[in-house]
Amino acid sequence: MGDLVLAIETSCDETAAAVVDGRRILSNIVSSQADLHAVYGGVVPEVAARHHLTTVNAVVDRALAVSGTSLRDVDRIAVTGRPGLIGALLVGVATAKALAYAAGKDLVMADHLHGHVAACWLAPVALDPPFVALTASGGHTRLDLVEDYARPVLLGQTLDDAAGEAIDKGARLLGIPYPGGPGLEALARDGDPTAFDFPVGLRSRGPGGLDFSYAGVKTALLYATRDLGADGVAACRADLAASYQEAIVRPLADRLIRAAAQAGVPAVSIGGGVAANGRLRALVEEGAGKHGLSVAIPDRALCTDNAAMIAAAARFTEPIPWPDFVGADAVATAPPGGIAA
């Protein structure tokens, strides 16, 4: 059986397609809608879905062209089936089903979160289990123990806001336009992370004590900006940004390292859009160094939402044979175990 996969991802605000041969990425095309959503201060599901429809076929064409393959060559087609914005997911799923049906290929309905974890399987990172994976983005914040790529085991997750969502909301309070991550990080570079004592986003629910909570830190920033007033905020924006960022990324790094130590694995990985944060990377490297852990961080293009990671997840997900997938459907929510593999 060949391993050439065409993958499509439309779960949020990126329209993406990729062609992946085994662990090798032949093309990884992402058409970002971030600019479209900036005027609304966040992703608008209906706007996202409309844009996916006008873009997805061209993105698929481009992925095939760049990879130097055709639809005929691919062994199967993969698509993000869950979780995500339902209207957005359905565009990708309807497209992938029609392509697979007409081309006579099997279809893999892959899990988006599984994709973030499986991104590490792809070359050049090509991380082999066991390891603990941190996935942190605007939509998710979770830790998984990966002893087998086919079955990541959820260790902890956010109980309220996602880390990236907290970053965006905090950035907005400091007057940084959406998406706020890069702006907040740039501002934080000139600030003192210990200037403000924001509550760190930890929750000790469950035996491992590996959950996260970001509602408190967001509220604390809101109160701090109110107490300071406009002039006060202007005077210490960088300190506010640095302290706020620290309250979000430090628990991510600490929990990741602790989880790896508890599980006795030799490596950790970070993925999701927040993995691009330089402070998070530095803290993870530092903690991993102390514990003799190796750190895997895929390229930024593989950390943010993309379709190559969906092809990777598809490698570890049972395909639905042609034509049994004609009734397959997208699902907005994650399954109880966290990842549908």
Next chain:
Amino acid sequence: MTTFALDTATPDPALALVADDEVRAEAWLGRGPGGGRRILEGAHHLFAMAGIVVADLDAVVVGVGPGGFTGIRIGIATALGLGQALGIPVHGASTLEALALGAAVCRHSDDEVVASVIDARRGQVYAAAYSVGAPGVVREVVTAAAWDPGALATALAAVGPCVIAGDGADLVPLVPGVRRAPAGVLDRIGPAHLVALVRASGPRPVAPQYLRLPDAEENRRRREREGAVA
């Protein structure tokens, strides 16, 4: 020449296979859970019933709305996916125009205007009115839009005798000169009519006809207008 036609803009997804001059198969999936998400499954069964395989298709025609946003997108994504994989043309056709072609059989005279009315929820209807001529030829006399039913009734009364069809027909208050088509089969989209429209008027782009902005955009524009006034 075998054309596959589909429309998932209304809650009753419709699909058809049209050979050169005859409708070989036509099906409605009925109102039910999943809406347009069932369309590819329906297509697979339709092809089997007609004794063809998907590779036998020469063209696809898809209803571009108006109707449910998600349904419109599933129909168009399905049509474009099939076209992309098979390398065959995909054409768009108006869901309202197809509805009018189907309902034209119940006109009392050729002069009677046909209004197509689809429930748009929130107290509105997606509607337009047409004079229907030769097979597949329609001329819009009341603009396709998301209408308030009362305003639509007024607009229809102004264009002369008119018959209303579609699942939103009951929402439009009757005024002199305007009557409702018998409820039932005429409320459904005739998928073969989509093909007739394309044949009569030539290829049209596959552009979704939402007729409504996303709520977030509507709100943003309102804020902008209010800001401009204040």
